[in-house]
Amino acid sequence: MNIFYRLHIKVEEFFGGLFEKHGRFVARHPWTVIIGVALIDIGLGFGLLKIQTDNSIEQYAPKDSTASKHREETFNIRDTFGKSVASGGFLESAAAIRLTFSVAGNSVSDDWQDAFINKMKSYSSNTLNIDFAHGSSLDEELNANISGDITLFIVTFSLMITFSGLVLFGGNSVSNRWFLGTAGVVSTALAIVAALGFVCLCGVLFASIVGTMPFLVIGIGVDDMFILLSGLAQTSNIDDIETRIGKTMRTSGIAVTITSLTDVIAFCAGASPLFPAVKHFSLYTGTAILFCYLNYMTFFVSCMTLNEKRVSQNRHFFTCRRVKTKNTMMREEKSKALILCCSGSPSKHRDEVEGPLEKYPKKLLKIILRFTPSKIIILILFAGFVGISIYGAVHFKEGLDLKDLVSSDSYFYSFQESLTAFYDQSITIGLYVKSDVDYRSSETLHAINSLRDNLQKDPDISDTFFISWLHAYISSRHFDNTSNSNFVSGLQAFSATTEGNMYLNDVSFDDGNISASRFHILTESIVSSGGQGNMMLRVRDIAGNSPLPVFPYAGTFIYMEGFVAIYSQTLQTIGICVAAVFIVTSVFLPLPVMILFITITVILIMVSILGFMHFWGLTLSSVTMIHIIMCIGFCVDFATHICHAFAQAESTNRDDRVGMALDTAGGPILNGALSTVIGVIMLAPSKSFIFFSFFKVMFMVMSFGLIYSIFLLPVLLSFFGPKYVTKRSDKKDERSVDTEIGMIRNSKCSNGNEHTKDTVITKKESEINISQGDNTEKASRTKKKKKRRKHEDQTEEEEGRSESSRRTTKDLPPLKLHTKNEITHTNRSFTNDEPVV
Numbered sequence: 001m002n003i004f005y006r007l008h009i010k011v012e013e014f015f016g017g018l019f020e021k022h023g024r025f026v027a028r029h030p031w032t033v034i035i036g037v038a039l040i041d042i043g044l045g046f047g048l049l050k051i052q053t054d055n056s057i058e059q060y061a062p063k064d065s066t067a068s069k070h071r072e073e074t075f076n077i078r079d080t081f082g083k084s085v086a087s088g089g090f091l092e093s094a095a096a097i098r099l100t101f102s103v104a105g106n107s108v109s110d111d112w113q114d115a116f117i118n119k120m121k122s123y124s125s126n127t128l129n130i131d132f133a134h135g136s137s138l139d140e141e142l143n144a145n146i147s148g149d150i151t152l153f154i155v156t157f158s159l160m161i162t163f164s165g166l167v168l169f170g171g172n173s174v175s176n177r178w179f180l181g182t183a184g185v186v187s188t189a190l191a192i193v194a195a196l197g198f199v200c201l202c203g204v205l206f207a208s209i210v211g212t213m214p215f216l217v218i219g220i221g222v223d224d225m226f227i228l229l230s231g232l233a234q235t236s237n238i239d240d241i242e243t244r245i246g247k248t249m250r251t252s253g254i255a256v257t258i259t260s261l262t263d264v265i266a267f268c269a270g271a272s273p274l275f276p277a278v279k280h281f282s283l284y285t286g287t288a289i290l291f292c293y294l295n296y297m298t299f300f301v302s303c304m305t306l307n308e309k310r311v312s313q314n315r316h317f318f319t320c321r322r323v324k325t326k327n328t329m330m331r332e333e334k335s336k337a338l339i340l341c342c343s344g345s346p347s348k349h350r351d352e353v354e355g356p357l358e359k360y361p362k363k364l365l366k367i368i369l370r371f372t373p374s375k376i377i378i379l380i381l382f383a384g385f386v387g388i389s390i391y392g393a394v395h396f397k398e399g400l401d402l403k404d405l406v407s408s409d410s411y412f413y414s415f416q417e418s419l420t421a422f423y424d425q426s427i428t429i430g431l432y433v434k435s436d437v438d439y440r441s442s443e444t445l446h447a448i449n450s451l452r453d454n455l456q457k458d459p460d461i462s463d464t465f466f467i468s469w470l471h472a473y474i475s476s477r478h479f480d481n482t483s484n485s486n487f488v489s490g491l492q493a494f495s496a497t498t499e500g501n502m503y504l505n506d507v508s509f510d511d512g513n514i515s516a517s518r519f520h521i522l523t524e525s526i527v528s529s530g531g532q533g534n535m536m537l538r539v540r541d542i543a544g545n546s547p548l549p550v551f552p553y554a555g556t557f558i559y560m561e562g563f564v565a566i567y568s569q570t571l572q573t574i575g576i577c578v579a580a581v582f583i584v585t586s587v588f589l590p591l592p593v594m595i596l597f598i599t600i601t602v603i604l605i606m607v608s609i610l611g612f613m614h615f616w617g618l619t620l621s622s623v624t625m626i627h628i629i630m631c632i633g634f635c636v637d638f639a640t641h642i643c644h645a646f647a648q649a650e651s652t653n654r655d656d657r658v659g660m661a662l663d664t665a666g667g668p669i670l671n672g673a674l675s676t677v678i679g680v681i682m683l684a685p686s687k688s689f690i691f692f693s694f695f696k697v698m699f700m701v702m703s704f705g706l707i708y709s710i711f712l713l714p715v716l717l718s719f720f721g722p723k724y725v726t727k728r729s730d731k732k733d734e735r736s737v738d739t740e741i742g743m744i745r746n747s748k749c750s751n752g753n754e755h756t757k758d759t760v761i762t763k764k765e766s767e768i769n770i771s772q773g774d775n776t777e778k779a780s781r782t783k784k785k786k787k788r789r790k791h792e793d794q795t796e797e798e799e800g801r802s803e804s805s806r807r808t809t810k811d812l813p814p815l816k817l818h819t820k821n822e823i824t825h826t827n828r829s830f831t832n833d834e835p836v837v
Helices: 002-028 030-050 066-073 107-122 137-149 152-167 178-201 208-234 241-269 276-312 326-331 336-342 356-368 372-394 411-422 442-456 469-474 484-495 501-506 529-544 557-588 592-615 622-648 654-681 689-720 772-799
Strands: 085-087 090-093 428-433 461-467 507-510 513-523 550-553 815-817 823-825
Touching (some): 002 241, 002 276, 030 276, 107 411, 137 411, 152 178, 152 208, 152 654, 178 208, 178 276, 208 689, 241 276, 241 557, 241 622, 276 622, 326 336, 356 689, 372 592, 372 689, 442 513, 469 484, 469 501, 469 513, 484 501, 484 507, 484 513, 501 507, 501 513, 557 592, 592 622, 592 689, 622 654
Antiparallel strands (some): 428 513, 428 550, 507 513
C-alpha cells in the first residue's frame, strides 16, 4: 500500500506547490485582488437585469414527455356532483356540486380569471362553502409563496455573520478574528450575486426552486472559511505572512478544492434535461458554488492576509489602532476592563487563536474516541441507526401532492382539499384517434370495441364506464350510413340535439370529413402516485397494440410522467454524481483505503437521509430529487475532510492520527454544519413546501453527515485505517531525528519546518563521543538556562511581537553547536547529515 501513499505524497506536493504559489501571490497583492474580485462579481451581478422566470408547475414535470405532446387535444369530463345519491336514474342528494367554465387561452381570458379570483375572494355566504380555482392558480400561488419567503434571506445572512463572528471570537483584542467571519459571508454573498447574473446572461430560466440556492451556498462557503482558517492556525508565527498564507493554501487549499469540485460536478450531473426545475436549479447552484470557491481562493485569502498584517502590527481587531500587551498594561496598573478590551498580542499557538466553539468540542471528541469501550458503543449505536434507516429507505415512496406546493392558507389549498374530500380519485382518460378513419366501416367499429374490452380488463379501469359518440350516434334516429356525406351530416344533426350535445367536443370536422375524434374511459380510484404511473403505462401499451391510430391522454398524465421517470432518473443522476466524485477524489487523494472509507460513509449517510425522509413525511418527486442530488456533495465534503486530514497526519499510531485529523478538520466540520443549520433554520416556518422540504433535507444531511464523520468514520479509521509511513519527502524533518544535544533558536530545517526556541534535539550516542555524565550536566545547564530566561522571553515575545513576526532567517544570529569542541555553524538550514545546532 505504500506505493499509493508515495503517489499521494507526489500528488500533494505537486498540487500543494501550485496552491502555495497562488497563496503567496495573493498575499503580495491583497488589495488588488479584493478590488478586482469585487468589481467582477458586481459587474456580473448586473446580469440579473436579464432574468427570465419560469414559475409554472410544469417545470416539475418531465420535459417533452408523451403527455405534453398529446396535451393540445385534451378534454376532461369530470363528475358534477360530489358524494351524490341517486335512485331510479334521479338524483336524490349531493354534498357538493362543481361548476366548470371553459375560457379561451388569450389575454382577455387572463383578465377574466384575475377578475374571477378577486370576486370570489371577496364573496361570502351564510349557507354555502365555496372553494374556487382556475387553470393557473397553482402557478400563481407557488410564485407568491416563494416571493414572500425572499425576505428570509436578509435574516439568514445576518445570522450567519453573527454565528461566524461568535465562532471566531477568540484570543485577545489583537488575535481576534471576528471580522474574518464577516468577510467570509460577504465573499459568499458576492459569489451568489455573480453566479445569478452570469447564468441569467446565459439565458437560463430562473425556476422558483432556485430561491433555495443562497441558503445552500452560504453553508458551503462558511464551511470553506473554517477549513482555510484552521489551516492558517496550524502554521507557525515564526514565518513571515506570505509564507504562512502559502502554507495554508498548500494544505487547506487542496481540501477546499476537493470538496468544491465534487459539489460542482454533482450539480452539473444533476442538470438533467428531463426535469426543467432540476436542470435550472443544478445550473444555478453549480455555478454559484464555483464562484464561491473562486472568491474564497482570492477575495477571502486576501482578507486573511490583511488580518495577519494587522495582527503582526499589534493592532486592535475592531479599531485597528496599535495596542499594548497585557503585561505592559498590568505593569501600568490599568483597569481590568481596559486590559480585557484594549490589550493583546499575536497568538503563539493554535489553542490561543481558536475560540471556544473551535477547540472544546473537538477536545471532548478526542477523549471519547480514545477509549475502546467508547468505540464499541458507537459502533453498536450506529448499527441500530443504520438498520432503522434501511427500513425507512425501503418504504420511501414517490409522489407529489399538488396542494403541498402552496401554503395552507391559500385558496388553491382549500380547493384541492374539497376536491379530495368530495370526489374520488378516478381519472377520465381520453382515447384520441388522431387521423382519418372510416368510421362507417364495421372493421373500425370492431377495433374500437376490442380496444374498449382490452382496456376494461385492466384492474385499474372501470368496466362500466365508456363514453362513445359513435355508439350513441349509431343508436340514434339521425344515424345514416348510406354515404360519407350523409354520415357526417347525420352526426352533425345528432350533435345539435339534447342527447347528442354532450359529444359536441368529441369530434373534429375538416372540409366535411371527420379529422379526429375521441372516446372516454374511467379509472378506479388510485391513491398512490406509483399506481397512477403504472396505470398510465399499461393503458398506453394496450392502445399501442390497437390497429387504430389512437393514443390515451388525461390532464394528470403530465405529472404521472414524473412519477414514472423519477426513480430511474434519480438513480441515474446519483450514479453519475458518485462516479464523478469518485474520479475527482481519486485524483487528489489516490489512496484506495481512504476512497473506500469515503464511499462507505457517503452510502450510509444517503441511506439514512432517504430513510428519514420517509419518516418525516417526504416523498420522492422532482422537488426532493433536487435535495437528494444536493446531499451527495455534502456527504462527500464531510467524509473527505476527515480522510484527507487523517492521511496528512504524521504518526504511525492510528489513534494519534485520528486525534490530529479531528484537530485539523473536526472543528471546521462541526462549525460548518452548525452554520448551515442556522442558515436554513429560517425556512422551518416557511409556508412554501419547496422551502420547508429543503429545510428538512438540509437539517438531515447536516446532522447525519456530522455524526457519521466525527463519530463513526474516526472509529473505523482508528481500527482499520492505513498505517502509512509518514515520510513527506526525501528530506527528513529534523524534529523526528535524534541528533546531538543542543539548543535551537528560531531556526528552520531544509524542508521549511520550524524549530521553535529552546527545542532540545539529540543524536544517537554511538555517533558522538560524549559521556553520559556530560549529557546529564549539559541537560541540567539547559534546564537552568530555560528557567532563568523564562520571564525575559515572555516580555520579549509580547512587547516585540510586531517585529519578530516579520523577521526572516536573515535577521537571526549565528547558530552555535555545543559539543566537547565548540563549533560555529552559520548556515541557516541543515540536512540530516549535518551537525544540529
